[in-house]
Amino acid sequence: AQSVTQPDIHITVSEGASLELRCNYSYGATPYLFWYVQSPGQGLQLLLKYFSGDTLVQGIKGFEAEFKRSQSSFNLRKPSVHWSDAAEYFCAVADLTNAGKSTFGDGTTLTVKP
C-alpha cells in the first residue's frame, strides 16, 4: 500500500531564509507526487507535481521539489521564504490506476519569523 511520511510536524524559519520540507513515500510503481499548500480557512492548493522526466520540478510561488528515487523522497524547497508562505504543506502520492486516489502525509506547518 502507498504511504507518505512528512517527518517534520512544525518548522519555523526566518523571513528571507531558505526552506526545505521533507517528504518520503512508499509506492510500488512509478510514483506520481504532489505538494499542496493550505492556508487557514481554505482548501488545499496544488504547488507542483511530478509525473516523470526531469527530477527537479518547478511550481508556483517560487517553490521547487526534487524527486530522488534512491531515497524515496520528494522534498520541497524555496530559496527565500516570505511571510505569506506561512501555511500547512502536504505531500501526496497518487495511484493513477485507482481513479487518482491520493494518499496524503500528515502535513508540515510552516511558521515564518519576521
Place this chain on the structure above:
Amino acid sequence: DAGVIQSPRHEVTEMGQEVTLRCKPISGHNSLFWYRQTMMRGLELLIYFNNNVPIDDSGMPEDRFSAKMPNASFSTLKIQPSEPRDSAVYFCASSPQGQPQHFGDGTRLSIL
C-alpha cells in the same frame, strides 16, 4: 474558471439533526473525492467516485454517513443523525483522470 464549489461554507446544527453537504466539481473532471479534516486525525479520505460511481467508501466512518453522485456535476455527503464528534471541515475535491486534485474551500461543520 470556476473551481470546486462547496455549500454551505459553514453549518452549525444540533446533534441528531440531518446534515447535507454539497459539492459541484469542476466541469470535465471525472473523479470526485470527499475528505474530512480535524486537528486530531488530519485529512481523511471518506469516499471517492469515478464517473459518478462510488469506487471506495471504506473511509466512511459509520453507517450514519452516506454519499451520492447522481450526475457528473453534483455530489452530496449526508450525515444522519449527526453527532458532536462529526464536527470537522469537510472538503470535496475533483480531478480529471490521472491529474492532481482540485479542492473546494470546505464546509466547516459544528454539531452542538
